[in-house]
Amino acid sequence: EADTETVTSVATPLPQVITKNGKHSFWVDGKAYLILGAQANNSANYPAVLDKVWPVVEQMSANTLSIPVAWEQIEPKEGEFDFSYLDVLLQQARERDLRLNLLWFATWKNNAPHYAPAWVKTDNKRFPRVVKQDGSVLNSLSPLGKNTLQADKKAFVRLMQYLQQHDPQHTVIMVQIENEVGTYGSKRDFSAMAEAQFQQQVPTELTEKLGLKAGTWQQVFAKDADEHFHAYHIARFCEELAQAGKAIKNLPMNVNVALRNPFHPGDGYSMGGPTDNVLDLWRIAAPSVDMISPDIYFRDHKTVDKVLDLYSRPNNPLFVAEIGNDQPYARYFFSTLGHQGIGFSPFGMDDTDYANYPLGAKTMDENTIAPFAELYQLVRPFAEIWAKLSFESEVWGLAEPHDSFAEQQKIWNANATEQQPDDIKTDPELFTQRLDLGLWNVEITYGRRMFWIDPPVGNSPASGGVLIAKLSDNEYLLTALRARVSFSASDELAASPFIARVEEGHFEQGKWVFERVWNGDQTDWGLNFTSKPHLLKVTLSTYQH
Ligand code: N0T
The missing domain is CATH 2.60.220.20 (putative beta-Galactosidase from caulobacter crescentus)
Incomplete structure (x- = not known):
C-alpha cells in the first residue's frame, strides 16, 4: 500500500505553465488543466472556518480553491514556524478532490503589511515603510528594505519546503506571491535610501529589452520615472521570492494586480503593481513569475474586455485571479476562455459572513452562487478537452455585450465607462x-x-x-x-x-x-x-x- 503510494506520487509531474508560439497552457498531473476557481474571503485561512468554505466551493462545482496563507500565521515569532493550518487545509482539500492556489499574504496585502507578523510591522527601523515626498510615512513597506526581502523570502522558502515535503501529489498547483502589491498614496519611496537609488542608471537589461536609451530613471522615463522605479523594485522583490521558492519546489507562481481603469487611469491606483502601463517592465524584471493576473472589479463589458486583452499576451498567460462574485461578472467566464484564459476565480466564495459589496454581491447565498455554478457545470465535463484545444487549436468565447446592471451599482473607477x-x-x-x-x-x-x-x-x-x-x-x-x-x-x-x-x-x-x-x-x-x-x-x- 505505502509502496504504491510512493511510486504514484514520485511519478506525478509538477504543475507547470507551457508556452509555445505565444500560446499558453497550464498543466496539472501531466495534462492540460482549466482552473474553475473560487477564492475565499481574506480571513478564511484558519482551520476553524474551513467548513464554511468547502460547501460553497462544492456548490459552485469549482475544481480549485484560492485561499490565503499568512506570514503572521506561519512565523508568529521570528524563526519559529507553524504549519498546522496547512496540514488541515491540504488534507481537507484532498478529501474533496480539490486543488489549491495558495496566496502568500506577506509584505504586501493590498499595499499594506497587514498580514506580516507583528515583529515585522512594529519594527520600522529594520523594515522601513514608504516615505512620501513630503516626508510623511505610509503604512506600505518599501521594496528597497533589504531586511524585509530577506525575512519575507526566508518565510516563503519555508513554506515551499513544507510543500516540497508534505505535498508530493501537488494538491497545491500554484502559489500567488503577495497580494495586490504596490502602494496607495505615493508613486514611490522618497526616503534617503530610495533617493540614492533613484539617481542611478536604469539597469541596462531593462532599457535594452524595452528598446529604450540608457540613462537615469528620470532621463529614461521622464514624468513616469517615479512609478517605473517603484514598479521595478517591487517586481525585483517578487522575482527574488519566486526564484528562491521555485528552487525548492518548482510550482507555477503568479502575481495579482489591483487594476487601474484602462480607459481613465488617473493616479489613485496601487502604484508599482503590475498595472497595464508597467506590465512589460514587470515581465522583464520578474521572469520567474509565470503570470500577472488581473483582479477584475469592473462590472461593464467594455472595460472587462479591454482588461482581458491587456493581460492575455504572448508573454503573459491570462488567469483571472479575482473577479467580483455578483451576477454581472459571471458571464465574463466566457470571454476569459475566449482570451485563452487558463482559469477564472470569483472572489469571496465562502460562508464566513462577509460580503464585499459594492465590489461583489450583497449576500452570499444560493442566488449568488448559481450564475457561477451554471457556468462551471456547463464546462467541467469537457474542461480538459477545452484546455487542450485552447492551446493546440483555436478557440473563441464571448459574453453578452450590453450591460444591464443598475446605475447605482457602477462604482469606483468603473464609473467612468460610458453607458x-x-x-x-x-x-x-x-x-x-x-x-x-x-x-x-x-x-x-x-x-x-x-x-x-x-x-x-x-x-x-x-x-x-x-x-x-x-x-x-x-x-x-x-x-x-x-x-x-x-x-x-x-x-x-x-x-x-x-x-x-x-x-x-x-x-x-x-x-x-x-x-x-x-x-x-x-x-x-x-x-x-x-x-x-x-x-x-x-x-x-x-x-x-
Ligand atoms: C481585492 C479584494 C480583497 C474605493 C477586495 C480589490 C482581495 C484583494 N482588492 O475585496 O481584499 O484580497 O485582492 C481592490 C479594489 C479597491 C477598490 C477601492 C474602492
Whole structure:
C-alpha cells in the first residue's frame, strides 16, 4: 500500500505553465488543466472556518480553491514556524478532490503589511515603510528594505519546503506571491535610501529589452520615472521570492494586480503593481513569475474586455485571479476562455459572513452562487478537452455585450465607462456579435425566441455567452447559454453553405460520445441555447451551383 503510494506520487509531474508560439497552457498531473476557481474571503485561512468554505466551493462545482496563507500565521515569532493550518487545509482539500492556489499574504496585502507578523510591522527601523515626498510615512513597506526581502523570502522558502515535503501529489498547483502589491498614496519611496537609488542608471537589461536609451530613471522615463522605479523594485522583490521558492519546489507562481481603469487611469491606483502601463517592465524584471493576473472589479463589458486583452499576451498567460462574485461578472467566464484564459476565480466564495459589496454581491447565498455554478457545470465535463484545444487549436468565447446592471451599482473607477442611453437599447445590433472563424463566420444573438426571426432584445439580466473551439476547418465544438448561434460561409468559400451535421453529445475519457443529431426546427433558426447545457459538434459543408 505505502509502496504504491510512493511510486504514484514520485511519478506525478509538477504543475507547470507551457508556452509555445505565444500560446499558453497550464498543466496539472501531466495534462492540460482549466482552473474553475473560487477564492475565499481574506480571513478564511484558519482551520476553524474551513467548513464554511468547502460547501460553497462544492456548490459552485469549482475544481480549485484560492485561499490565503499568512506570514503572521506561519512565523508568529521570528524563526519559529507553524504549519498546522496547512496540514488541515491540504488534507481537507484532498478529501474533496480539490486543488489549491495558495496566496502568500506577506509584505504586501493590498499595499499594506497587514498580514506580516507583528515583529515585522512594529519594527520600522529594520523594515522601513514608504516615505512620501513630503516626508510623511505610509503604512506600505518599501521594496528597497533589504531586511524585509530577506525575512519575507526566508518565510516563503519555508513554506515551499513544507510543500516540497508534505505535498508530493501537488494538491497545491500554484502559489500567488503577495497580494495586490504596490502602494496607495505615493508613486514611490522618497526616503534617503530610495533617493540614492533613484539617481542611478536604469539597469541596462531593462532599457535594452524595452528598446529604450540608457540613462537615469528620470532621463529614461521622464514624468513616469517615479512609478517605473517603484514598479521595478517591487517586481525585483517578487522575482527574488519566486526564484528562491521555485528552487525548492518548482510550482507555477503568479502575481495579482489591483487594476487601474484602462480607459481613465488617473493616479489613485496601487502604484508599482503590475498595472497595464508597467506590465512589460514587470515581465522583464520578474521572469520567474509565470503570470500577472488581473483582479477584475469592473462590472461593464467594455472595460472587462479591454482588461482581458491587456493581460492575455504572448508573454503573459491570462488567469483571472479575482473577479467580483455578483451576477454581472459571471458571464465574463466566457470571454476569459475566449482570451485563452487558463482559469477564472470569483472572489469571496465562502460562508464566513462577509460580503464585499459594492465590489461583489450583497449576500452570499444560493442566488449568488448559481450564475457561477451554471457556468462551471456547463464546462467541467469537457474542461480538459477545452484546455487542450485552447492551446493546440483555436478557440473563441464571448459574453453578452450590453450591460444591464443598475446605475447605482457602477462604482469606483468603473464609473467612468460610458453607458448606452436607454432609447437606443432597441437596436438589435446591441445584442449581436460576429466572429470570423476562418472559412466560416458566426453570428451570436441574445434574447430571442428559439423559433423564427424576431430580432434579439438581450437577456435580462445580461447573462448569455458562447464558447467555440475549432476541431478542423469545417468542424467546431460549440456550447452556449441563452444565445442563438448562426453559422454562415465567409468570402473565402465560393459555394453555397449548409449545415452538414450537428451532433449533440458529451465526452467520456476524452472521447466524443454521440447522443443525437439536431435537425429541422433545431437547426432551421440557428442553434438556440437556453439555460440548459448542450454540447454540440457542428460540421459545415458547401454545395456547388
Ligand atoms: C481585492 C479584494 C480583497 C474605493 C477586495 C480589490 C482581495 C484583494 N482588492 O475585496 O481584499 O484580497 O485582492 C481592490 C479594489 C479597491 C477598490 C477601492 C474602492
